[in-house]
Amino acid sequence: MKIFKENKTIDFKFDFVSLSVANLSFIILSFFALNIPKKEKGILFAFEKKPAFAQLPYQTQKYEVSNYIKFSINDKGEFFVEDEPVKIDETTYKLKNYLTEDSTRSIYIIIHQDASYEYLIKAFDITIETFKALKLSPKIYIGVIKR
Amino acid sequence: MAVKINFPKREIPSISVVSLANLALIIAVFMVIVVKVEYYEKSKIINLPKLNNSFKIPTQSKVSTILIVNDNEIYAEGFRIKSLDDLSTIYLMKSQKDISVLIKADKNVKVNTIIEVMDKLRQIGINKIAFITGG
Numbered sequence: 001m002k003i004f005k006e007n008k009t010i011d012f013k014f015d016f017v018s019l020s021v022a023n024l025s026f027i028i029l030s031f032f033a034l035n036i037p038k039k040e041k042g043i044l045f046a047f048e049k050k051p052a053f054a055q056l057p058y059q060t061q062k063y064e065v066s067n068y069i070k071f072s073i074n075d076k077g078e079f080f081v082e083d084e085p086v087k088i089d090e091t092t093y094k095l096k097n098y099l100t101e102d103s104t105r106s107i108y109i110i111i112h113q114d115a116s117y118e119y120l121i122k123a124f125d126i127t128i129e130t131f132k133a134l135k136l137s138p139k140i141y142i143g144v145i146k147r
Numbered sequence: 148m149a150v151k152i153n154f155p156k157r158e159i160p161s162i163s164v165v166s167l168a169n170l171a172l173i174i175a176v177f178m179v180i181v182v183k184v185e186y187y188e189k190s191k192i193i194n195l196p197k198l199n200n201s202f203k204i205p206t207q208s209k210v211s212t213i214l215i216v217n218d219n220e221i222y223a224e225g226f227r228i229k230s231l232d233d234l235s236t237i238y239l240m241k242s243q244k245d246i247s248v249l250i251k252a253d254k255n256v257k258v259n260t261i262i263e264v265m266d267k268l269r270q271i272g273i274n275k276i277a278f279i280t281g282g
Contacts, residue, residue, distance in 0.1 A: 023169050023172070023173070024172075027172050027173070027176050030176045030179075030180070031176070031179075039203065040203075040204040040249060040277075040279050041198070041201040041202065041203060041204060041279070041280060042198065042201055042202070042204050042249070042277050042278045042279040042280040043198065043201065043202065043277060043278045043280070044202060044204055044205075044247070044275065044276075044277040045275070045276050045277065045278075111258050112258070113257065113258055113259035113262070114257055114258070114259065115257070115258050116254060116255050116256065116257060116258070117196060117252050117253070117254055117255070117256045117257070117258055117260075117261050118196040118254035118255065119258075120258050120261070121196040121197075121198050121254070121278065121280055122196070124198065124200075124278075125198050125199055125200055128200040129199070129200050132200060144258060144259065144262050
């Protein structure tokens with residue numbers, strides 16, 4: 001592009017080569033730095049294509065769970081195994097006893113919708129620990145008690 | 148008497164447009180950083196529940212993170228969502244059905260919020276969902 005002013009000419013140059021290598025590398029590095037995958041820990045679920053489990057209590061016909069140990073948590077964070085109140089540190093022992101009697105059983109975590117997420121994770125922790133201790137592959141179901 | 152001065156011939160002046168391109172790129176990077184930093188700051192205030200028997204979550208493949216700061220503050224792909232239907236917009240538009248979604252939620256969030264988010268993701272067709280925990 002040229003701008004003519006009086007009898008003078010100004011050139012607007014665009015030279016790709018002169019795009020400084022330092023700037024470009026800074027931009028590329030920034031993008032890489034922003035996208036570095038972090039090592040995360042947690043629980044990974046791989047769901048089958050079945051109805052969403054939050055509706056589980058209402059869809060018992062579609063999603064039947066049988067031969068399970070009922071492990072429930074109320075909105076206050078109190079734990080129950082087979083409807084019996086249990087202290088947190090005793091739950092693993094209780095669940096182990098039930099699983100030793102019949103190792104084919106699964107654990108069905110039933111949690112109140114108003115309970116905090118911390119208790120759901122705690123329930124997972126206890127359940128996984130129980131299965132690990134008995135060297136069994138975890139079979140866990142979750143149900144949510146709606147008000 | 149008029150004096151005739153012979154000025155030396157000047158080179159034609161020029162302006163390099165390269166700096167404009169650089170500036171545009173730097174602004175773009177800056178915007179991305181601002182969004183990411185805000186997202187990172189939010190993820191820092193989340194108090195993750197501790198899990199002793201946790202597993203390493205593979206993050207090499209397509210991964211997206213959902214931050215649940217509290218029952219009313221949820222972020223997906225760096226953006227705050229107003230309703231759970233926004234999740235459909237975010238994930239369906241990008242046709243990212245084969246991705247894994249990592250849920251980073253505060254330990255005080257109600258189970259109901261977590262389940263609703265998971266339900267929505269499963270309705271969209273996302274079947275790989277992970278809970279990210281601390282400890």
